[in-house]
Amino acid sequence: EDAPLFFGAFRTYGGTEMQSNDVYTVYDTANVDTYYNPDIQSDCRIYLCDTGEIYEVINRPENINMRHQYMRFKVQKVGGKP
Numbered sequence: 001e002d003a004p005l006f007f008g009a010f011r012t013y014g015g016t017e018m019q020s021n022d023v024y025t026v027y028d029t030a031n032v033d034t035y036y037n038p039d040i041q042s043d044c045r046i047y048l049c050d051t052g053e054i055y056e057v058i059n060r061p062e063n064i065n066m067r068h069q070y071m072r073f074k075v076q077k078v079g080g081k082p
Helices: none
Strands: 008-011 016-020 023-027 029-035 045-047 054-057 070-077
Antiparallel strands (some): 008 029, 016 023, 029 070, 054 070
16 A cells, blocks of 8 residues: 555566476566656566556566666566466
8 A cells, every 4th residue: 555656558468478398378477668766676566456466577677778767677467366
């Protein structure tokens, strides 16, 4: 409830597909583009207000053009439920 609120573009592109040992798996991932916020780090989680889903940041957020104006990062859904 006291976490910071931010707005951004959330794009899933259908998730990330992997095949290992003849097992086909689709991970629920998404790309997030937003205004630069130094509080968003690779150990953060994102809560989607519309759906109630929780995603964790899986890479270090990219400071686009090193201008401290926009950032991009990838997230993966927490939990095994669709």
